[in-house]
Amino acid sequence: KGSGPRHFCFHPTGKFAFVINELANTITAFIHNPKTGALTSYQTISTLPKDFKGNSYTAEVVAHPSGKFIYGSNRRGDSIAAFTVNPESGTLAVAGFATAGIKEPRNFIVDPTGKWLLVANQNADTIIVFAIDQKTGVPKPTSISAKVGKPVCLRLLATGGAR
Secondary structure (H helix, E strand, O other), X not given: OOOOEEEEEEOOOOXXXXXXXXXXXXXXXXXXXXXOOOEEEEEEEXXXXXXXXXXXXXXXXXXXXXXXXXXXXXXXXXXXXXXXXXXXXXXXXXXXXXXXXXXXXXXXXXXXXXOEEXXXXXXXXXXXXXXXXXXXXXXEEEEEEEEOOOOOOOOOOOOOOOO
C-alpha cells in the first residue's frame, strides 16, 4: 500500500522539489526550505492522461534546465507526461503527453540545453529522441533513434571541455 515514491528531483531554482510516485502514477510537489532542508508538500497530480485505462507504473521525474517544465514517465502507460511549472508557486499543470514510439519508458533524460528528451524504451530495445517544444514543454517526435538491447537507464557524462 501507499504511493510508492520512486525518484526525486529539485527544481533548478532549488525552491521546489518533485517526487514521482510509482504505484499511484502521480507526482507530488514540495516547497523546499533551504535553511532547514524541510520539504512541505503542496500538490499531487496524475501523470496519466485522463482517458487512460489499465495498469501503469511511473518511473522517472526530471526538471527541464529552464525550470519551466517537469516530466514524468509512465511505464505501462507508454508515455512521458509534460507539466508546466508556475514560477511563483511551483504549481504543476498538464501541458501534454509524448507517446510516439514509446514502449515501457523506464528512464529518460533532458539534455543540458533543454532542446532534447531521450527515452530508454525497455521493451522496444530502443532509445528515441524527442525535440522539446520550448513554448509548451511538450516533447515532439523526431526520426532519431538507436537500437539498444533493453535500455533501462540513461545518463549524460561531462566531457570536461568546450568543443
